[in-house]
Amino acid sequence: MSRLPRDFFARDTLAVARELLGQRLVRLLNGQRLAGRIVEVEAYVGEGDGACHASRGRTKRNAPMFGPPGHAYVYFIYGMHHCFNVVTERAGYPAAVLIRALEPLEGIELMRELRGGRPDLPLTSGPARLCQALGIDRRLDGADLCAPDALLFLERAAAVLDEAVVTGPRIGVRGDEAALISPWRFYIRDNEYVSR
DNA sequence: GAATCGATGGTCT
């Protein structure tokens, strides 16, 4: 099982977003492997993207987006939730892919515990839900996903066919008109773990 | 099933 190398992330963000579908996100937590198949993502591209956190320049919070590709950008929102992004493109150009939903594959029992132990709630169908299920918080902000000793990384898995990929406007975006309609959300058609 | 709302805190103006 090979890991996605830095070159994979050092490319056009829309291409990276599209190709992240089907790949496996792996979290090592307390010696356990938690993993899921990526089924939904969104791209946030550059300072010209009104919905991108970097659209108003570099700040302490969004600094990882301006850094080298293959690193994590984890932010805290709504007073209680975390969201996880993979930084793309070259250092100095702020862009990232938000991971919005996974299909749980490994460590499902621990994921359920991290989600509060309730059997009836979705585990990883939503950006904040998957962060809770995988134990992702601000301690992983800026982490190198390509380091040999990374506790969070991506593994190569079977590609998703074009006919199984759906694109559409991003969820929850409140930016300008172009940002509202840009079809930069990608998800796997008919997958039951896609959010909303 | 759809619409609405409260929780809760960091960040930026």
Next chain:
DNA sequence: GACCATCGATTCT
């Protein structure tokens, strides 16, 4: 002081 790349519960049709 306003805004938020959300979630889960509640309250309607």
